[in-house]
Amino acid sequence: MKYALSLVLLLHFSFSNAQENLVKYVKPIIGTEKMGHTYPGATVPFGAVQLSPETDTISYELNGKYNGEVYKYCAGYKYEDKTIVGFSHTHLNGTGHSDLGDFLVMPTQGKLQLNPGTASNPKGGYRYAFSHSNEIAEAGYYKVKLDDDNIIAEMTATTRVGMHQYTFPKSDESHIILDLMAGIYNYDEKNVWTYVRVVNDTLITGYRQTNGWARARTVYFAMSFSKPFVNYGQENYDGKQPYRGFWRKFDQTKNFPEIAGKKIRMYFDFKTAEAEKIKIQFALSSVSQGNALENMQAEIKGWDFEKVKTEAQKSWNKELNKIKIDAPEDVKVNFYTAMYHTFINPTVYTDVNGQYKGLDQESYVAKGFVNYSTFSLWDTYRALHPFFNIIQPKRNNDMVKSMMAHYNQSALHMLPIWSHYSNDNWCMSGYHSVSVIADAILKGVYDGDPNEALNACVTTAKHRDYEGIGSYMDLGFIPAEKSGISVSNTLEYAYDDWCIAQLAKKLNKQDIYDEFIKRSDNWKNNYNSATGFMQPKLANGNFKDKFDSMSTEGQGFIEGNSWNYSFFVPHNPTELIAKMGGKKAFASRLDTLFTMHLPDSFFAHTEDITREGIIGGYVHGNEPAHHVAYFYNWTDQPWKTQAQVRKILKMQYKPTPDGLGGNDDCGQMSAWYIFSSLGFYPVAPGSNEYAIGSPLVNNAVLTLENGKTFTVEVINQKDANVYVQKILLNGKTLPTFFINHSDITAGSKLTFYMGSKPKK
Amino acid sequence: MKYALSLVLLLHFSFSNAQENLVKYVKPIIGTEKMGHTYPGATVPFGAVQLSPETDTISYELNGKYNGEVYKYCAGYKYEDKTIVGFSHTHLNGTGHSDLGDFLVMPTQGKLQLNPGTASNPKGGYRYAFSHSNEIAEAGYYKVKLDDDNIIAEMTATTRVGMHQYTFPKSDESHIILDLMAGIYNYDEKNVWTYVRVVNDTLITGYRQTNGWARARTVYFAMSFSKPFVNYGQENYDGKQPYRGFWRKFDQTKNFPEIAGKKIRMYFDFKTAEAEKIKIQFALSSVSQGNALENMQAEIKGWDFEKVKTEAQKSWNKELNKIKIDAPEDVKVNFYTAMYHTFINPTVYTDVNGQYKGLDQESYVAKGFVNYSTFSLWDTYRALHPFFNIIQPKRNNDMVKSMMAHYNQSALHMLPIWSHYSNDNWCMSGYHSVSVIADAILKGVYDGDPNEALNACVTTAKHRDYEGIGSYMDLGFIPAEKSGISVSNTLEYAYDDWCIAQLAKKLNKQDIYDEFIKRSDNWKNNYNSATGFMQPKLANGNFKDKFDSMSTEGQGFIEGNSWNYSFFVPHNPTELIAKMGGKKAFASRLDTLFTMHLPDSFFAHTEDITREGIIGGYVHGNEPAHHVAYFYNWTDQPWKTQAQVRKILKMQYKPTPDGLGGNDDCGQMSAWYIFSSLGFYPVAPGSNEYAIGSPLVNNAVLTLENGKTFTVEVINQKDANVYVQKILLNGKTLPTFFINHSDITAGSKLTFYMGSKPKK
Known part of the structure; x- marks a missing residue:
């Protein structure tokens, strides 16, 4: 009996261990230097917690x-820097705009200094120099030695709690600083x-209330x-405070x-004492102090840092194991780091008890x-x-539900543009919620009411007061006089409208389909046949x-x-190609894009991009052209997609x-990498269609939530063999360079045969 | 059958109508001029809502x-003023410090002006001139005509909702202003x-978050x-707002x-249209917008202003009828206005669903x-x-529970000093919660755990860091070097400590009794036998x-x-008399107090008092001597209490x-009036003891919550007959000038026989 039980446990254990340790391939340090803006x-x-160092x-x-430099610190950490100013609990991954950085914690020793110091004089404040040789960054774990006091800082996390472990040298003057006024984009x-x-x-x-990218974030x-x-104490840097009134009765410091x-x-x-460890659990909530405490108590029992770290890495392994690849070591590192980066945002915003603060600042x-x-x-x-529709459909379903909740709480009656801690920060063009919603519904991922979702999409797309939508509806384009980004908006609205049309078709709403499929043609209004370019148009037509055509600024x-x-x-x-x-001609134009030279002036006026993020004139470091390399598939030269994607x-x-x-x-950059x-x-x-490119892995097995697996097998994989010679889907030749979402969810095998020469 | 039902209804109606219309005696305008600070x-x-005009x-x-003038506007309204700037929803009744004034509403016509204008140029803003001849102020109802646009403003209230009714002349440009930055003590x-x-x-x-007297009030x-x-719109007066970011996409105005x-x-x-009425319901909550809406929906159905007004006045009548007096008209006005003023504060702080925001800013x-x-x-x-222990014991029980909740939510572990919208504003000396708690428990009013309450009292009284308590405990007094109000604090602590001792005695906590009865003697440490005065003492003794002895400042x-x-x-x-x-000698000293001349310099440095608030050197306009006129009862000349009280x-x-x-x-001033x-x-x-003075009423019947009545009958009542000749309690001669709380709650009759000469 005892033996039988042991056997069962052993089998169970073996089965659990069937998961590979993929965390070892994740290098969170990738992207922390230059333009990546990762942390x-x-x-x-x-x-919900991202516990990470701020270098400034x-x-x-x-x-x-x-100060133009402010965007360097979107994620709080720059690999180039030599000092760390503290460890805060909220960070955005890879954004081009700065925010967050809540609750900066720093261990120090010796004379108490409450100011953060400067990079050039860290000893003038609570800041420390550090070096990358004393730094470890893993999925769910970060460690660094703080010079010269030799304090070891380690951190890990659960969903809603950050855990710190500081190993101090012996001292009667060890401190932990909690800077409640520090913030990224201050x-x-x-x-x-x-x-x-x-x-x-x-x-x-x-609690801490800030404005900034979000207007009212608590x-x-x-x-x-x-x-x-x-002992503990505080300094208040508010300056003159006539309101303090009878609070002067206390020494509040x-x-x-x-x-x-x-x-x-x-x-x-x-x-x-020498090498004494002081640990901190730091829990967050959008709703209340009580909920933060409940989150803490629910997610971490006791003070075993190693256990929390092990659990954190186990949770990463669970997610990473959803795709097992065979590939060279550096590809594995890129791939699993990309997966790591795709699984950071969006972030959980409910407390363990299910509560969260809605867009209307009320608890739900x-x-x-x-x-x-x-x-x-x-x-x-x-x-x-x-x-996510492939590998995290349950979460994406919840994400769409979160977007619908946002819509229902919005006094503007709009789906999110950039949903941000019970706020919308309204960043960027288009209304791309509708794309996410349509895609999720068309791919069978959303289990909410699709008609309600369609209604939210239509209402959002008809919000005449928002970003030129009124003109767009009346004229079919946004006059250049009215908006600095009239063309981006028109083009993106047209695509989004096509998404709404697809959803309407699926739901048999012919009138909505007709209206929005017509709107989806609006890109034509900014297309200048004389030049062959999308161009801004004036109200007079x-x-x-x-x-x-090279500049972004003012165009x-x-x-x-x-x-x-x-x-x-x-x-x-298809129509774009015809127009062009x-x-x-279209393929030749794509060739030019990938080989042309961008003048320096381009970089002066384009956000978030350097020469490293481009290939010819193709800007991969920003998103608008992320699909473009795949456009060769619509010409007669699909092998150029393969070459460009691999490049x-x-x-x-x-x-x-x-x-x-x-x-x-x-x-998004990471998701591009994984797909490609x-x-x-x-x-x-x-659309349920995927365009074929040129795989980088030797083999990949995707374990889907429906229990099936989708396998990518690559024959003759080599750096030089970027060209697809033949593709089999479940053993049958694929007649086009496209597969369907249902091919994936049905649990198929896609076999690529590669070669060094284009298969024309 | 029909007839029988009608009879029942008729009887019921008659019974309800047994309540007198006492609202007619309430003149809320009393105290709005000069020092009263009423609204x-x-x-x-x-x-919870106090909907009242601000004159500035x-x-x-x-x-x-x-600006020393700021304290003129503690209640927002000064009778002396000629303009009204708006109607806001929260007001303090009769305080000496300013705060509140939330959500200022004003109807206007013609060109929209969002600034409040000035008293000298009301037409330069949304302010209006008004005159008292066009003004009606009743319990639960206020009306005023706004010159020169002839808008009639009326307001009434429920517990948590203010109701406005504005009667406009015909215009295409009628407006209602909501000033969310206005406030009293701005x-x-x-x-x-x-x-x-x-x-x-x-x-x-x-919601609106302010600091001020409360540090964090939402x-x-x-x-x-x-x-x-x-249409609607807004102006934002924040000035430069770098944080607005992508909110610029909207015309937010x-x-x-x-x-x-x-x-x-x-x-x-x-x-x-001509004479069109626009009505507003304005509900408040300390917890959430949703709760405010729930409060509104629960307390007011529909838009019948008259009905809400009638209900408001009915609720006043219900409270006022708890004491029915026979007295001359002007006494009735003073008496019922005093009752009205005693039943304004404290204010209900729970929503209809029972929720409120605690001192720790969490919802309870x-x-x-x-x-x-x-x-x-x-x-x-x-x-x-x-x-309240006599006439509102149920409410006072809840008030003590509110104080205990405050204590339990306090990180300082202190009972309230001045409990103020989920904050303590720490105003004034002493820790007088303990007096209220001890009095409620000793009078059998509190049904919570008395030992828990005693513990809260003791913990508060031993809070060494607060206002010299540490020194007080160590030295028996507070050194003058340490506090500008060292004597007030020591004297008041000594009294409060006596309250704790009485409570401890009642609960058989001999050790606590011993400790605090000893502390209650600390007044002796500030008594200078050489001068016969309480005086500040230095740390060296x-x-x-x-x-x-005449000055307040620096003493x-x-x-x-x-x-x-x-x-x-x-x-x-008794001991004070012995010392003096x-x-x-003591009586003669009291005589001097009531007849001496206070120099002008006294007023220069004493808060909240003018010559009108004094009799000789006795300052009735401030509280510390409120009991002093009754001290003659401890001498052999109680008739002087009678004379002074009547005066x-x-x-x-x-x-x-x-x-x-x-x-x-x-x-408090009003409660003094009612008792006296x-x-x-x-x-x-x-103590359960009340000292006898000189009644002003001819007759009074107090209906108690225990169903009994306490009757005061006054024989030979006349202005000249200020002296008590004889007192009967339930027909038996009262041997002393004191009655006990149990005499009242048992349902007794107290008969005064008055005369024009002292009964020596």
Whole structure:
């Protein structure tokens, strides 16, 4: 009997261990240098807490002027830097705009210094120098030695709790700083209000309200110490405070447990023995201090840091094992780091009890789903959400539900543009929620009411007051006089409208289909047959003069010039090709895009891109042309897709800190990598079709949530063999360069035969 | 059958109507001129909403300096003023410090002006001139005509909802202004954050966060209009806002439904027919917008303003009928207006669903009680809460529970000093919660756990870091070097400690009794036998030099000089008398107090008092000597109590706008009036004893919650007959000048026989 039980346990154990240790391939440091804007710290898949070092917290303003450097610190950490100013609990992954950085914690020793110091003089504040040789960044774990006090800082996380472990040298003057005014993208009025309650000598709770990218963002917290602090205190940097009134009765600077103000830094004093570890659990909530505490108590029992770290890495392994690949080591590193980056955003926004703060700043209970925040939809509708429809359909279902909740809570009656901590920050063009929703419904992933979802899409798309939609509806384009990004918006609306039309067709809403399929043709209104380019048009119907196909600035585009954006008709390449002179001319034009030389002036006025993020004139570091390499499939020269995709995979993704050629953009860059290295890509989400490229892996097995597996097998895989010679789907020759979503979900095998020469 | 039913209804109706219409005696305008600091607007008993006009909202600072005028506007309205700037929803009754004034609403016509204008140029803004001849102020109802646009403004209220009714002349340009940055006691940094959501064309919700007297006060609201607005908009006065980011996509000034910022004024446009009424329901909550809406829907159905007004006045009548008096008209006006003022504060702080925001800024459900806020305890422990123990015991029980909840939510582990909208504003000296708690328990009013309450009292009284308590415990007094109000604090702590001792005795906690009865003697440490005065003492044990018995400033007192404060031993007059040279010398000293001349310099440095608030050197307009007129009862000359009490009743309370000689102080001045006009007063709450004075009424019947009645009958009542000749309690001669609380609750009859000469 005992033996039988042992056997069962053993079998179970073996089965669990069938999961490979894929965490070892994840290098969170990739993308932390130059343009990637990733962070190296600890988080779990879709975790609400991202506990990561800040190498600086610079201000939006420098000497009263806008500081362009501020966007370097989107993720708080720059690999190039030599000092760490602290470890904060919220970070965006790969965005081009800065925000977050809540609750900066820093261990120090010796004389208490509450100011952060500077990179050039870290010893003038609580900052420390560090070196990469003393740094470890893994999925769910980060470690660094702080020079010269030799404090070892380690961190890990659960979904809603960050765990710190600081190993101190012996000292009567060990401190832990909690800087409640630090933040990424800081400026004078950023901190709206902060409240802290010292419950006892190991627990504090409170909240911090900031504005910024979100107008009204409140994060509640509970912070628990493994050892009682001896003293604590605060400095308030609010300046003159006539309102303090009778609060002057207290010395609020020391051991005073009810702290409030706009700009507060706290400290906690300890006496430490040699190598003594002080640990911190730091839980977040969008709803209340009580919920933060409940999150903490639910997710971490006791003070076993190693156990929490092991669990964090186990949760990463579980997600990473959904795709097992055979590939060279550097591809594996790129691939699993890309998977890691795709599974960071959106982030869980419900507490363990199901509550979250809605867009209307009221508390809700998410019934039957997990509410998510951090939707960078302009980026992620392209490949990240389509990737989720394959590998994370349950989560994507919940993400669509979160978008619908956002819509229902919106006084504007709009789906999210960029959903951000109970706010919409309205970043970028289009209304790409509708793409994500249509794609999820058309692929059978959404189990909510599809008609309600369609209604939300239509209402959003008819919001005349928003970003030129009124003109767009009346004229079929947005006059250049009315918007600096009139062309981007028109092109993206047209694609989004096509998504709505597809959804309407599926739901047999012929009138909506007719209306939106017509709108989806609006790209034609910005197409100038005389030049062959998408161009800004004036209200009088004439194209704006002084057109420059190379420039972004003042040309009606955002994050892309006309050379890139003129290809932005993902939903109707056939007509675009016809307009552009037919397949041959079109392919030749694509050739030019990938080989042309971009002048330096291009970079001066284009956000978030450097020469490293481009190939010829093709800008991979920004998103608008992410589908373009696949357009050769619509010409008679699909092998050029294969060549270009393989080139992008190799040039734009490297297993080094500076390995990303552009912002990871909440996983969109990484999702492109995963699709493309598997050999296919969703050119137009909202369609169930994937265009074939050139796989990078030798073999890949995708384990789907429906229990089936989809296998990609690559015969004759070599660096030189970028060209597809033959493709079999379940053993049968694939007649086109396209597969369908149902081919994947049915559990198929796609076999590529590669060669060094184009198969013409 | 039909006839029988009618009869039953008729009988029921008659029974209900047995209640007298006492509302007609209530003149909310009393105290609005000069020092009373009352407001004339609409509220219901203990209502969470106080909807009342502001005649100005002046700033704490004027030209960068402290503006002494700010305290004129504690209640927002000064009878002396000629203009009204708007109607806001929260007001303090009779305080000496300014705060509140949330959500200022104003109807206007013609050209939209979003600035408030000035008193000298009301037409330069949304302000209007008005005259008292066009003004009606009743319990639960306020009406005024706004010159020159002839808009009639009327308001009434339920517990949590203010109802406005504006009668407009015909115009295509009628507006309702909602000023979300206005406030009483305003200054630059007062507004922390404001959020407004326009749900539809008749409903908006939101919240406003301010600091000030409370450090972190958030009031949520829901505002409903009886008629859809045609347009709406806002101006934001925050100044430079780098954080606005992509919100620039919207024209937020007009018809934009998601509004946020620090300083916001909104407007709503209407077209009105001649004499068209636009009504508003404005509900408040401390917890959420949803709760505010729920409060609105629960308390007001439909748009019948008259019905809401009738209900409001019915609720006042119900409370006022608890004491029926026979007295001359002007006494009735004073008496019922005093009752009205005693039933305004504290205010209900739970929503209809039982939720409220606790001191720790977290949401709670008040289980089995109503949570109250606005506890001006330094004032109200003296007579207001003792009055509640007689006439509102159920509410006072809930108030003690509210104080215990405050204690349990306090990170400082302290009972409230001045409980104020989920904050403590820490105003004034002492820790008088303990008096209210002890009095309620000793009088059998509190049904919570008395031992838990005693523990809270003891913990509060041993909070060494608070206001010199540490020194007080170590030395028996507070060194003058350590505090500007060292003597006030020591004297008041000593009295409070006596209350704790009485409670400990009742609960058989001998050790606590011993400790605190000893502490209750600490008043002796500030008594200088050489001068016969309470004086500030230095740490070395010497009295501070330059003592001035007439001055308050720099003498260790607050709101009182040594002449008044030297009598502050309410719990031990016997020993005080002995110290001061025996009964005769003591009485003679009281004579001097009531006849001496206070120099002008006294007023220069004493808060909240003018010559009208004094009799000789006795300051009735402030509280510290409120018990002193009754001290003659401990000498052999009780008739002097009778004479002085009658004099104070006549001189300090008049049925005119300037009728209150000092701040009403959340009802304490009024409670003094009620007790004294009934013929007795609680000299030392915590004792069950009341000292006899000289009744002003002819007759009074108090209907108690236990179903019994307590009757005061006065024989030979005349203005000249101020002296008590004989007192019968239930027909038997009262042997002393004291009655007991149990005499009242048992349902007794107290008969005074009055005469024009002292009965020696």
